[in-house]
Amino acid sequence: MSNDILIVAEVREGELKKVTLEMIGKGAEITQALGGAVNVVLMGSGVSPLADTVGHYGVQKVYLADDPVLENYAPEGYTKVLTDLIKETDPAVVLLAASTRGKDLAPRVAARLAVGLASDCTDIEVQDGRLLITRPIYAGKALAKVVEETRPQMATVRPNVFPAPEPDTSSTAEVENISVDTGDVRAKVIEMLKEAGERVELTEADIIVSGGRGMKGPENFPLLEELADVLGAAVGASRAAVDAGWVDHSHQVGQTGKVVTPTLYIACGISGAIQHLAGMKTSKYIVAINKDPEAPIFKVADYGIVADLFKVVPVLTEEFKKIKAEG
Amino acid sequence: MNIVVCVKQVPDTASKINVKEGMVDTEGLECVINPYDEYAIEEALLIKERLGEGKVTVITVGPERAKDALKSGLALGADEAIHLIDEAFEGSDPYATALLLAKALEKIDYDIIFCGKQGVDEDHAQVGIALAELLDLPHVSVVVKLDISEDKKRAIAHREVEGGKEVVETTLPAVFTAQKGLNEPRYPSLKGIMAVKKKTIAEWDAQELGVSPQEVGREAAKIKTVEAMTPPGRETGQIFQGEEPGEMARKVAHLLRDEAKIL
Numbered sequence: 013m014s015n016d017i018l019i020v021a022e023v024r025e026g027e028l029k030k031v032t033l034e035m036i037g038k039g040a041e042i043t044q045a046l047g048g049a050v051n052v053v054l055m056g057s058g059v060s061p062l063a064d065t066v067g068h069y070g071v072q073k074v075y076l077a078d079d080p081v082l083e084n085y086a087p088e089g090y091t092k093v094l095t096d097l098i099k100e101t102d103p104a105v106v107l108l109a110a111s112t113r114g115k116d117l118a119p120r121v122a123a124r125l126a127v128g129l130a131s132d133c134t135d136i137e138v139q140d141g142r143l144l145i146t147r148p149i150y151a152g153k154a155l156a157k158v159v160e161e162t163r164p165q166m167a168t169v170r171p172n173v174f175p176a177p178e179p180d181t182s183s184t185a186e187v188e189n190i191s192v193d194t195g196d197v198r199a200k201v202i203e204m205l206k207e208a209g210e211r212v213e214l215t216e217a218d219i220i221v222s223g224g225r226g227m228k229g230p231e232n233f234p235l236l237e238e239l240a241d242v243l244g245a246a247v248g249a250s251r252a253a254v255d256a257g258w259v260d261h262s263h264q265v266g267q268t269g270k271v272v273t274p275t276l277y278i279a280c281g282i283s284g285a286i287q288h289l290a291g292m293k294t295s296k297y298i299v300a301i302n303k304d305p306e307a308p309i310f311k312v313a314d315y316g317i318v319a320d321l322f323k324v325v326p327v328l329t330e331e332f333k334k335i336k337a338e339g
Numbered sequence: 340m341n342i343v344v345c346v347k348q349v350p351d352t353a354s355k356i357n358v359k360e361g362m363v364d365t366e367g368l369e370c371v372i373n374p375y376d377e378y379a380i381e382e383a384l385l386i387k388e389r390l391g392e393g394k395v396t397v398i399t400v401g402p403e404r405a406k407d408a409l410k411s412g413l414a415l416g417a418d419e420a421i422h423l424i425d426e427a428f429e430g431s432d433p434y435a436t437a438l439l440l441a442k443a444l445e446k447i448d449y450d451i452i453f454c455g456k457q458g459v460d461e462d463h464a465q466v467g468i469a470l471a472e473l474l475d476l477p478h479v480s481v482v483v484k485l486d487i488s489e490d491k492k493r494a495i496a497h498r499e500v501e502g503g504k505e506v507v508e509t510t511l512p513a514v515f516t517a518q519k520g521l522n523e524p525r526y527p528s529l530k531g532i533m534a535v536k537k538k539t540i541a542e543w544d545a546q547e548l549g550v551s552p553q554e555v556g557r558e559a560a561k562i563k564t565v566e567a568m569t570p571p572g573r574e575t576g577q578i579f580q581g582e583e584p585g586e587m588a589r590k591v592a593h594l595l596r597d598e599a600k601i602l
Contacts, residue, residue, distance in 0.1 A: 024501065085505070087468075087478060112500040115464055116480045123434060123469035128561030131463050144565065149461050153356040154363055156461075157566045199477035199509035202495075206503040213501040219601075243602075261483075261520040262499055267352045267459055268374050268519055276601050287352045293573065297599050299591060305580060314599070315591045316578035323584035331592035335602050 015048030018075075018103040018164070020094065021066065022111055023056045028065055029216070031109040033176035035169050036069045038136055039107060040177065045138035048104060051075065052185070053097055055090060057083035067185035069177055074185045075101075079192040084201035085113055089194030091120045097190055098125065103164050105143065110168040111215070118168050128160035130167040132271075134294075143167070151267035151290035171216055172273045207262075214246045214263065219276045222248035222265055222292070226281015226302060226321055230258040235322070236280060239329045242336065248272070248292075250282045266291035278328075280321045284309030301325065340393035340491055342383040344417065344453045345440055345467065346376040348401055348408035349460040361566045365460075372408040375455025377524040378517035383453055384416045385522060386487060394418045396447065400428055400439050406540060413535045414527035421447075425544040430557025437469035439555060442548040444474060449512055450491065456481050456516040464516075471514035478514040479507045483521050487511075 017039040022029040032052070039050040049072035054062055056078065063074040077093050094117065098106060106121075108114035110132040122129035134155075135146035143165050149156045160166070214220065221240045223233060233247070240247050249259040251266055265272055267287035277295035282288060284300070284307055292298070293312045300313035301321045310316045317324050350356070350368040357364045372380075380397065387393040397412030398421040399405050409420040423439050431439065444452065452474075454467030464480075471478035483504065484497035492511055497504040499518055545552055553559060577594070579587040596602045 087480075091472070112481060112498070116468065119433070119465035119468035120472045120478070122465070123437060123472035126434065126561075128432065128434065129463075129465060130562055131465060147462075148570070149363070149567070150350075150354075150356045151352075151459065151462065152570060154358055155568045155570050156363075156564045157568070158562050158564050160562050162561045199479055199507050199513065201505045202508045203506035204503060205497070205506060216501065261518075264519070276595070276599075285353075286355065294570070297595070297601060298573075298576070299595070305578075310576075310578055312573045313578065314573075314576040315594055316576055317584070317587045317591055318578065318580040319584035319587060324588045327585040327588035328592055331589050332602065335592060335596050 014102065014104060015043065015046040016101070016103045017042055017048060017050050017105040017107065018098065018101065019050065019052045020106065020108040020114065021052050021054045021062070022109040022114065023054065023059055023062065026058060028062045029109065029111070030176055031111065031169065031171035032066070033069055034171065034174040035107045035109065036066070036071060037177040038169065038174045040070055042105060042136065042138055042143070046104065046141065049073065051103070053077065053094065055082050055093060063185065063187045068179040068181050068183055070180065070183060071185040074187045075190045076187055077190050077192050081192065081194055086194070086197050086200050087116055087120050088199060089197045090117050091124060092195040093192055094121050095124050096193065098164060106164045106166045108168045110170045114168045118166060122166050127162035127164060127166060130158050130160065132170050133167045134170050134173050136167065148271065151271055151287070152294060153286070153290045170273065172218070211240065212244065212246045214248055214265065214270050214272055217246035217272070217274050219243045219245035220248045220265070220272060220274045221245045221278045221280065222250065222282060223253055223259070223280045224250035224282030225252040225256070227253060227258065233259065235325050239278070239325055239332070242329055242332045250288050251285070279309050280325055282309055283307045284312065340386065340390055340450045341396070341448045342386060342393060342451045342453065343396045343398060343444060343447070343449045344376065344379045344383050344412065345470070346380070346397050346399050346408050346412055347373045347455070347458045348399065348405040349373045349458050352459055358567050358569050362564070363567045370404060370407065372411045373455045373458050375457060375459070375517055375519065378519060378521040379453035379455050380412050380415055380417065381522045381524040382485060382517060383451070386451070396421060398440065398443060399423065400431065400436050402429065409540055410535050411527070413538050414531045415525060416531055420538065420540040422540050422542045423548065424542055427545045427552035427556045430560060431555050432560040432562050433463045433465035434469055434561055435555040435559055437466045437473055439548060439550065440466070440470050441473040442550055443543060451511060452476070452514045454514065454516045456518045467514055467516040476512055476514050477509045478516070479509055480516040481518045482515045483518050485515060485521065
């Protein structure tokens with residue numbers, strides 16, 4: 013039996029997402045301990061050009077399922093194509109992104125193969141020839157180290173956790189076209205409703221500017237958007253701001269929202285309820301701005317400012333502008 | 340229209356999670372119905388009310404105390420409740436839990452199955468989707484809007500994805516996993532709470548479901564927790580206070596550039 017690793021590339025709108033490279037990097041580490049090759053499967057329509065890109069990251073083989081029927085993601089069709097490939101190639105490990113797509117596809121594939129699946133992993137080690145996987149539970153209030161008893165060992169990997177390797181343009185991968193038989197597809201995407209604006213998505217953002225009850229109302233969120241624009245950041249919110257109807261739920265950070273791990277998280281007028289802290293305290297750097305010096309958010313902050321956010325945020329925006337201009 | 344809602348009892352999200360001897364210690368924590376399941380129940384009730392007919396059944400896998408989650412569902416307006424309870428079920432992983440639910444659903448009529456998008460305890464986010472696979476049904480996960488067609492044979496669901504919403508059309512029956520934003524869950528009425536006493540909760544064990552104890556529970560788990568840990572704490576940071584706000588902002592901006600080196 014091979015010790016090969018199969019990585020399911022995360023492709024959206026023809027673009028290879030960074031988490032794919034992060035998984036390839038982690039995959040290479042695993043194969044150093046286990047032996048075997050890192051292979052990638054690309055599924056979609058018009059995704060062939062991405063095979064070259066993937067090849068620059070030390071991948072042995074790219075399985076290519078490039079077919080118009082895969083243009084829109086459909087769980088049943090993608091499940092069929094992926095499980096067929098897994099059955100045929102018998103990899104030891106299968107990694108997918110913990111994206112809305114990976115988290116939708118992986119459980120269906122795992123159930124069809126009747127194997128275990130570790131969701132939303134933040135670390136993978138090799139111990140006694142198999143994976144020892146770390147995954148946050150209770151939204152990160154605790155961590156669990158898990159093992160899987162079945163083959164392949166499957167996991168979805170949280171974006172922004174593992175470093176992406178540097179490309180080597182001289183290396184290439186062997187490309188193999190695989191058969192695309194989607195079987196019977198009953199649930200189909202008929203339309204995509206895009207959110208206005210080009211702002212980066214929360215779970216993929218390197219910097220997040222987040223607002224809470226201290227923002228006082230939806231009319232003040234443009235203040236955060238200006239700051240986010242300067243930093244190329246995503247805009248988040250606490251549950252208090254979402255439940256008050258100021259911000260759409262898709263922006264909520266915390267236990268009943270999104271769990272995020274950006275390089276920088278700027279919390280504005282957020283007190284730091286346990287549910288919110290669970291969702292953001294693995295950020296590399298945390299800046300907290302709050303009037304209340306006793307706010308729990310300051311316990312996790314690297315830099316805290318006890319002051320009125322309306323006097324702080326505009327100055328931060330100006331200062332970052334200057335820093336950016338200086339290069 | 341028969342609508343089944345799969346629910347789970349979980350510790351309240353306000354709980355601090357303690358780890359004792361390498362395992363999460365849930366002893367003494369206040370338990371509630373999983374927040375995402377509340378959206379699932381609400382949507383089931385809304386559909387029944389909109390159609391003016393139908394039956395809503397809540398179902399759970401769990402120990403005796405999990406009955407409270409079913410009672411919460413009944414108090415909100417669910418018509419029936421089924422408790423999958425057996426010592427053999429304890430420690431079931433997401434696959435085994437889905438298997439138990441699938442066995443139970445094979446015994447009843449359903450047109451729509453709802454689950455919460457994930458349990459806020461172990462955060463696997465797998466059971467609803469695995470259940471769809473085991474029942475050979477289509478699924479739509481992370482649903483924030485749902486419309487049932489007039490002939491009740493199809494549904495259009497909006498699911499939350501990065502940067503927007505996917506509009507998915509599916510045949511029924513199907514499994515939908517509920518995301519926050521799908522609706523505004525109601526509170527139980529006094530009448531609803533009183534009515535719980537008159538409703539019975541069916542109990543089904545391994546024999547009733549026709550599963551062998553070897554297929555489910557801790558021993559059969561395909562994914563096993565070796566150890567749970569408390570995440571590492573963060574070091575105390577630099578907190579600025581009492582100076583002119585703009586001055587403090589400038590200091591932090593420069594620290595981010597010079598010390599953290601992230602700009």
